[in-house]
Amino acid sequence: MKGKQLLYGLQFEKMSTGIMERLKSGIGISEGGTVMDAVEFVLQNFTEMNKLWVRMQHQGPAREKERREKERRELRDLVGKNLHVLSQLEGVDLDMYKDVVLPRVLEQVVNCKDEIAQYYLMDCIIQVFPDDYHLQTLETLLGACPQLQPTVDVKTVMSQLMERLSNYAASSSEVLPDLLHVEAFAKLSSAVVKVIEAQPDMPLVGAVSLHVALLTFTLRVHVDRLDYVDQVLGACVKKLEGKGKVKDSKATKQIVALLSAPLEKYNDVVTVLRLTNYSKVMEHLDYETNKVMAVVIIQSIMKNNTSISSSEKVDALFELLKELIKDSEGAPSMDEIDEDDFMEEQNLVARLVHMLVNKDHEEMFKILTTARKHFGQGGPKRLKFTLPPLIFAALKLVRCLQGHDAGDEALVSPKKIFQFLHQTVEALSTVPAPELALRLYLQCAEAASDCSLEPVAYEFFTQAFLLYEEEIADSRAQVTAMQLIIGTLQRTYVFGVENRDTLTHKATGYSAKLLKKPDQCRAVYACSHLFWLEEDGGTQDGERVLLCLKRALRIANAAQQMSSVTRGSSGPLTLFVEILNKYLYYFEKGIPQVTSNLIQGLLELIGTELQSENTAQDRAVDAFFASTRRYIQFQKQKGDDLAERYSSIQVVSPP
Amino acid sequence: MVLVLALGDLHIPHRAPDLPAKFKSMLVPGKIQHIISPGNLCIKEVHDYLKSLCPDLHVTRGEYDEDLRYPESEQLKIGEFKLGICHGHQVIPWGDLDSLAMLQRQLDVDILITGHTHQFKAYKHEGGVIINPGSATGAYSSISYDINPSFVLMDIDGLRVVVYVYELIDGEVKVDKIDFKKPQTAA
Numbered sequence: 001m002k003g004k005q006l007l008y009g010l011q012f013e014k015m016s017t018g019i020m021e022r023l024k025s026g027i028g029i030s031e032g033g034t035v036m037d038a039v040e041f042v043l044q045n046f047t048e049m050n051k052l053w054v055r056m057q058h059q060g061p062a063r064e065k066e067r068r069e070k071e072r073r074e075l076r077d078l079v080g081k082n083l084h085v086l087s088q089l090e091g092v093d094l095d096m097y098k099d100v101v102l103p104r105v106l107e108q109v110v111n112c113k114d115e116i117a118q119y120y121l122m123d124c125i126i127q128v129f130p131d132d133y134h135l136q137t138l139e140t141l142l143g144a145c146p147q148l149q150p151t152v153d154v155k156t157v158m159s160q161l162m163e164r165l166s167n168y169a170a171s172s173s174e175v176l177p178d179l180l181h182v183e184a185f186a187k188l189s190s191a192v193v194k195v196i197e198a199q200p201d202m203p204l205v206g207a208v209s210l211h212v213a214l215l216t217f218t219l220r221v222h223v224d225r226l227d228y229v230d231q232v233l234g235a236c237v238k239k240l241e242g243k244g245k246v247k248d249s250k251a252t253k254q255i256v257a258l259l260s261a262p263l264e265k266y267n268d269v270v271t272v273l274r275l276t277n278y279s280k281v282m283e284h285l286d287y288e289t290n291k292v293m294a295v296v297i298i299q300s301i302m303k304n305n306t307s308i309s310s311s312e313k314v315d316a317l318f319e320l321l322k323e324l325i326k327d328s329e330g331a332p333s334m335d336e337i338d339e340d341d342f343m344e345e346q347n348l349v350a351r352l353v354h355m356l357v358n359k360d361h362e363e364m365f366k367i368l369t370t371a372r373k374h375f376g377q378g379g380p381k382r383l384k385f386t387l388p389p390l391i392f393a394a395l396k397l398v399r400c401l402q403g404h405d406a407g408d409e410a411l412v413s414p415k416k417i418f419q420f421l422h423q424t425v426e427a428l429s430t431v432p433a434p435e436l437a438l439r440l441y442l443q444c445a446e447a448a449s450d451c452s453l454e455p456v457a458y459e460f461f462t463q464a465f466l467l468y469e470e471e472i473a474d475s476r477a478q479v480t481a482m483q484l485i486i487g488t489l490q491r492t493y494v495f496g497v498e499n500r501d502t503l504t505h506k507a508t509g510y511s512a513k514l515l516k517k518p519d520q521c522r523a524v525y526a527c528s529h530l531f532w533l534e535e536d537g538g539t540q541d542g543e544r545v546l547l548c549l550k551r552a553l554r555i556a557n558a559a560q561q562m563s564s565v566t567r568g569s570s571g572p573l574t575l576f577v578e579i580l581n582k583y584l585y586y587f588e589k590g591i592p593q594v595t596s597n598l599i600q601g602l603l604e605l606i607g608t609e610l611q612s613e614n615t616a617q618d619r620a621v622d623a624f625f626a627s628t629r630r631y632i633q634f635q636k637q638k639g640d641d642l643a644e645r646y647s648s649i650q651v652v653s654p655p
Numbered sequence: 656m657v658l659v660l661a662l663g664d665l666h667i668p669h670r671a672p673d674l675p676a677k678f679k680s681m682l683v684p685g686k687i688q689h690i691i692s693p694g695n696l697c698i699k700e701v702h703d704y705l706k707s708l709c710p711d712l713h714v715t716r717g718e719y720d721e722d723l724r725y726p727e728s729e730q731l732k733i734g735e736f737k738l739g740i741c742h743g744h745q746v747i748p749w750g751d752l753d754s755l756a757m758l759q760r761q762l763d764v765d766i767l768i769t770g771h772t773h774q775f776k777a778y779k780h781e782g783g784v785i786i787n788p789g790s791a792t793g794a795y796s797s798i799s800y801d802i803n804p805s806f807v808l809m810d811i812d813g814l815r816v817v818v819y820v821y822e823l824i825d826g827e828v829k830v831d832k833i834d835f836k837k838p839q840t841a842a
Contacts, residue, residue, distance in 0.1 A: 302672060302673070343698075344700070347668050347698055347700065348668075350668035350669065351667070351668040351672035351673065352672075353668075354668075354671065354672040355672070388669040389668060389669050389670070392669055392670045392795050395795060395797075396795055399800065439718060439719065443797050446797040447797060480718055480744075480745075483718075483744055483745050483747065484718060484744060486747055487744060487747045487748070487749050488797075490747055490748050490749075491748070491749065491797075491798070526747040529747050529748050534748075574761070577761070578757070578761065581757040581760065581761075582757075585753055585754065585757070588753070620761075620763070623763040624760055624761045624763060627760040627763060627782060628760055630781075630782070631756075631760060631781065631782060634781045
């Protein structure tokens with residue numbers, strides 16, 4: 001048996017070499033017969049050898065396994081060689097291939113019903129015959145696929161074919177019209193459907209991989225045809241229908257591959273948003289994978305600097321990102337979610353907000369309100385990540401509109417945006433995120449002041465103060481909050497006398513009530529600046545400035561005494577030196593109430609205290625006082641008007 | 656020659672998605688000896704990124720910083736220079752150079768690095784230099800309009816510091832430099 005096989009094989013070797021040589025030397029087809037005869041011979045040989053090979057797969061004692069493997073391989077190669085010979089035969093043109101060769105070969109492939117042979121032979125056919133033959137016989141070739149054994153990896157066979165055709169299309173621009181002409185895409189799509197129908201037991205991963213292969217082909221050959229791409233996704237959606245969230249991890253991986261391919265090809269999420277079936281495919285990802293995919297989408301936007309420029313696009317995009325933006329029914333509870341991961345995701349969503357842009361003001365406002373609507377459904381934990389970037393985007397929009405008087409009929413105006421801002425910041429304060437909300441109210445107040453909207457600015461300040469009174473209890477947070485309130489108020493010029501007085505009074509009142517005396521002192525002398533606004537038309541009330549400074553001095557004194565009592569020595573004199581510097585500041589501004597006498601007095605007070613036994617040594621204070629004195633000396637030596645005024649101040653160096 | 660990077664007020668992610676790409680490509684790990692930031696990074700990811708550029712990172716607290724442990728101010732010595740860092744929202748009026756000079760006297764430093772206004776400033780006065788590196792991302796500020804992203808690189812060499820300011824204007828990085836010399840003081 002074995003000997004016969006080998007002999008047969010060797011004979012074939014000789015014969016095929018013989019044929020090749022005869023044909024090459026041009027010795028007649030007339031001598032030995034027609035091309036048809038040669039083809040017939042090879043086809044018969046092919047068929048017989050294949051049958052032999054298939055039979056051999058399943059025979060033989062176990063102990064001779066290795067030798068049998070070797071023989072099987074050799075026979076397999078010989079079988080394949082037949083096909084190679086067929087492809088090389090002169091005279092085997094497209095028509096011969098189409099009418100004779102391919103049908104006969106495929107007949108044998110299907111009928112042998114052997115999975116290894118079928119896979120090998122399909123692969124051979126695809127590799128060995130030219131691509132334009134495949135194009136012209138596409139339907140026939142694909143027609144064999146559903147008839148193959150269910151265990152054959154038909155996905156790989158078909159993707160090999162599709163890859164060859166893609167490469168063929170890429171090789172020359174003249175190929176594409178041919179592809180369109182033979183309706184390659186339509187044939188491949190329907191072949192995929194037929195294969196899936198023919199194998200009802202095909203696991204989901206197989207079906208999805210087929211679609212991935214088809215999509216890869218489509219993206220390479222028909223990249224401009226979004227409708228084709230959408231069609232492939234749609235076919236996959238149909239297959240996934242009713243399956244809910246796919247649990248098989250291999251199938252999930254293929255779904256992710258399906259979704260990632262258009263993202264990577266187009267590098268433009270806006271294009272991907274036009275694929276109506278995209279979100280439907282994404283629905284079938286389990287919760288975790290869906291979030292991962294959403295992150296990939298956002299990263300694509302950030303990397304490619306893609307602008308999302310309309311409210312409709314925002315809607316479509318946020319639909320894809322919904323597992324990140326809100327809690328769906330299938331989502332795990334908040335306790336199960338890792339905090340750090342959650343923060344990272346939400347910060348990524350926050351970054352995304354900056355890509356939602358349109359220069360047209362009306363559209364931009366629509367974008368903001370649309371995003372706000374989506375974020376509003378995100379639950380309290382998300383708001384402090386997602387709302388602030390919206391707020392700053394809105395403040396930027398206000399700036400664009402500043403100065404244009406659009407009138408009350410306009411779809412977007414600073415007033416309307418401030419209403420949006422008000423309710424957005426309000427949502428934050430109920431999260432609760434009072435410190436953040438306070439900061440944002442102050443941002444809005446300053447912006448409203450720049451727009452000359454006094455009532456709006458007043459309202460924002462009111463909300464900030466209310467938050468301070470009701471929600472901010474931590475002493476350190478109070479200190480910062482007061483700094484921000486005073487700093488903002490010092491910069492707002494929109495208020496009339498009454499409103500300004502109310503707010504200033506509140507600010508100074510709260511400053512004096514901070515817990516620690518040094519904090520009180522500093523906040524109170526900071527308030528002095530509320531009575532001295534530099535710019536045109538701003539309040540300049542020297543009396544009130546001095547009152548603040550004197551109050552600060554009293555607090556500093558009280559702090560010293562407290563320290564003396566509780567610690568046994570006076571506290572550091574830093575506060576006094578700070579207040580001295582403030583005196584100098586106002587002295588230079590020319591406030592009549594801040595006299596050189598006052599400064600002299602304070603200078604001497606500090607100098608005396610520093611030398612007192614009661615005072616704890618403090619290098620920092622010494623250095624501060626020294627640099628302050630140096631400053632005064634420097635000002636005195638300048639030789640200008642200021643130096644004139646400084647002349648009455650004596651600076652005594654310490655011993 | 657000691658290179659010190661000063662940048663702040665990035666406000667990521669509330670006001671900006673990231674550093675400008677052109678800045679990012681310039682900032683390469685291993686080239687800088689110290690990084691100083693007056694604050695408002697604002698999230699851990701930005702801190703970690705800066706740390707990856709240079710392990711010696713000094714950050715003071717901005718009012719939006721997520722990490723509450725950053726100090727209100729910091730002092731350090733680099734070469735012959737004493738540097739002070741403070742975000743600046745604590746100093747009222749905001750951006751007022753005289754008030755910042757007072758802080759400088761209080762911290763007793765030659766160079767004060769501060770932020771908050773998002774506007775680049777390098778101000779020399781008899782007590783030293785005040786540098787505001789601006790906003791590295793060009794973030795929105797209620798205080799300043801039309802901000803270009805900017806940061807500062809200081810080259811400290813003996814008693815001299817050259818301050819390079821990098822500004823992103825219309826997509827191009829423009830560089831300017833300012834020289835400061837510290838007067839030799841008696842010990």
